[in-house]
Amino acid sequence: MNPSAGTPNSDSSTAPSAPSPNRDSHAPATVILGGGPCGLMAAWELARAGQPVIVLEAGEEPGGLCITVEREGWKFDLGGHRFIARNPDLVERILGLMGDEMLRSTRKSVILTEGQAFEYPLSARDVLKKVDPAYAARAVADYLLEATRQRLAPRPDVSFEDWVVHRFGRTLYVTFFGRYTEKLWGIPPSRLSSDWAAQRISLLNLSDVGWRLLGMKKGTPRTYALEYLYPKEGFGRLFTRMAEEITGLGGEIRCGSFAQEITLGNGQATAVRYRRGDRMETIPCSHVVSTIPLPGLLRAIGRMTPEVETHAASLKHRGLRFMNLLLDLPDVSENTWMYVPDPQYLMTRIQEPRRRSPFMAPPGKTSLMLEIPCDPGTPVWEMPDEPLRDRCLDDLNALGIDVRDKVLGCFSTRAAHAYPIYHLGYAESVRRLLDEVDRIPNLFTAGRQGLFRYIFTDTAMEMGLLAARACMGEARRESVFELDCQPGVLETYSIV
Numbered sequence: 001m002n003p004s005a006g007t008p009n010s011d012s013s014t015a016p017s018a019p020s021p022n023r024d025s026h027a028p029a030t031v032i033l034g035g036g037p038c039g040l041m042a043a044w045e046l047a048r049a050g051q052p053v054i055v056l057e058a059g060e061e062p063g064g065l066c067i068t069v070e071r072e073g074w075k076f077d078l079g080g081h082r083f084i085a086r087n088p089d090l091v092e093r094i095l096g097l098m099g100d101e102m103l104r105s106t107r108k109s110v111i112l113t114e115g116q117a118f119e120y121p122l123s124a125r126d127v128l129k130k131v132d133p134a135y136a137a138r139a140v141a142d143y144l145l146e147a148t149r150q151r152l153a154p155r156p157d158v159s160f161e162d163w164v165v166h167r168f169g170r171t172l173y174v175t176f177f178g179r180y181t182e183k184l185w186g187i188p189p190s191r192l193s194s195d196w197a198a199q200r201i202s203l204l205n206l207s208d209v210g211w212r213l214l215g216m217k218k219g220t221p222r223t224y225a226l227e228y229l230y231p232k233e234g235f236g237r238l239f240t241r242m243a244e245e246i247t248g249l250g251g252e253i254r255c256g257s258f259a260q261e262i263t264l265g266n267g268q269a270t271a272v273r274y275r276r277g278d279r280m281e282t283i284p285c286s287h288v289v290s291t292i293p294l295p296g297l298l299r300a301i302g303r304m305t306p307e308v309e310t311h312a313a314s315l316k317h318r319g320l321r322f323m324n325l326l327l328d329l330p331d332v333s334e335n336t337w338m339y340v341p342d343p344q345y346l347m348t349r350i351q352e353p354r355r356r357s358p359f360m361a362p363p364g365k366t367s368l369m370l371e372i373p374c375d376p377g378t379p380v381w382e383m384p385d386e387p388l389r390d391r392c393l394d395d396l397n398a399l400g401i402d403v404r405d406k407v408l409g410c411f412s413t414r415a416a417h418a419y420p421i422y423h424l425g426y427a428e429s430v431r432r433l434l435d436e437v438d439r440i441p442n443l444f445t446a447g448r449q450g451l452f453r454y455i456f457t458d459t460a461m462e463m464g465l466l467a468a469r470a471c472m473g474e475a476r477r478e479s480v481f482e483l484d485c486q487p488g489v490l491e492t493y494s495i496v
């Protein structure tokens with residue numbers, strides 16, 4: 001899996017490169033809350049059109065969940081990211097921005113369980129080869145039972161558990177999905193909405209596999225994106241480049257600035273108050289594009305009736321802590337990801353950043369990034385690095401990856417808002433909060449946090465673009481919400 005460099009630069013996508021001479025520097029700016037992919041894309045689009053724009057970002061640097069952190073020459077994303085996208089204009093724009101910094105890589109993933117490494121997405125051939133015959137017979141019998149039941153008397157997919165069991169039977173559900181899902185989300189899969197499964201499970205339908213094995217169906221099934229684009233120096237580089245473009249065009253990005261309050265006058269947003277260090281500051285605004293968590297936005301506009309507060313409080317995120325290990329080894333494995341469903345191990349995924357770009361570690365060295373789901377305030381979130389490292393090294397050893405004597409250093413990174421939790425009933429709460437936002441015509445909410453939607457970076461960027469165009473009267477307000485509402489596996493659409 002050797003990424004090869006080189007995608008041609010298209011300079012049309014980064015023009016114009018100087019601030020518009022028509023800009024009125026005293027006009028109120030569009031204020032963007034949050035400097036992740038969605039907020040930065042909105043700011044870039046506005047700055048390109050010569051509009052005054054100010055981004056308020058709570059973190060120390062722009063990029064949101066997509067930053068890359070560097071330590072002594074080793075680089076780590078917050079969970080390895082890949083650039084996949086369905087919109088050719090977006091792909092062209094990103095290639096134009098990054099030029100030959102963009103690599104093309106291939107993904108290989110496995111599930112480590114039952115002492116075996118199973119291919120992911122699951123393949124029936126691989127599973128049947130690696131499990132014992134009694135298990136295989138049970139899995140096939142369960143599958144046939146479910147397939148027959150669903151044909152005779154279909155039952156609705158309410159929860160994640162329903163969705164998987166109805167398609168694959170209970171045996172495969174328990175081994176490959178139930179435990180992993182509960183470990184990742186921290187709640188039983190019977191309480192998670194089926195929406196998440198429908199969008200994320202890259203798994204071959206078993207009957208589809210059967211037809212292919214019998215030679216009665218041809219072609220490669222498209223269940224997930226095998227290829228992806230990745231910046232040489234880490235995913236975060238995409239957003240430091242974008243930030244350079246924005247400031248080069250006269251836009252402003254204020255890091256360490258936590259948006260706290262939106263002032264309303266005549267039903268419109270007129271100013272944003274934010275905390276920077278120990279000072280509160282105020283900026284007048286023409287429009288606000290919010291990409292911060294939706295409940296936080298509702299608090300900022302002061303629309304918290306007890307009923308709205310109940311809906312806001314029900315929308316929770318799952319946090320992730322990453323244990324980053326710097327290793328004195330050239331390689332650990334050929335896998336981009338290794339999924340770890342078994343509950344006795346802390347991590348859900350093991351990633352080797354060099355598989356995305358060889359520049360993620362110094363020459364001759366590699367690293368591992370372990371994704372550990374946990375929430376702020378819990379013991380695993382708070383634990384100092386050293387005991388957590390030792391526990392992780394024990395887990396790795398038990399999984400057959402012994403790197404204990406090769407560790408040159410370690411550090412943690414954390415993402416408190418990694419995943420929006422799609423609990424049963426979440427959609428109604430999101431709808432209720434969005435109704436409140438809709439009452440303020442010059443306020444837009446977009447992005448993964450802003451719409452409480454499990455989207456990839458490309459969709460977050462497209463939403464930012466549409467929100468900026470809506471501010472300029474060039475797109476409908478609803479277009480942001482309508483983007484990516486269709487059911488189906490997100491991975492299958494990539495044209496990269």
Ligand SMILES: Cc1cc2nc3c(=O)[nH]c(=O)nc-3n(C[C@H](O)[C@H](O)[C@H](O)COP(=O)(O)OP(=O)(O)OC[C@H]3O[C@@H](n4cnc5c(N)ncnc54)[C@H](O)[C@@H]3O)c2cc1C
Nearest residue numbers: 034036037038058064065079081082259447448456457460
């Ligand atoms: C582990 C993991 C792996 C992923 N892998 C991929 C992948 O391979 N490919 C892919 O395309 N996508 C991936 N994603 C998804 C991707 O990270 C998101 O789609 C993307 O970051 C969403 O961008 P956003 O701007 O909407 O939100 P965010 O990136 O969350 O940005 C929101 C920003 O708002 C800021 N903020 C919050 N509150 C305030 C406030 N009050 N004031 C000011 N600023 C505030 C935050 O600091 C943050 O910078 C992954 C996500 C995770 C968690």
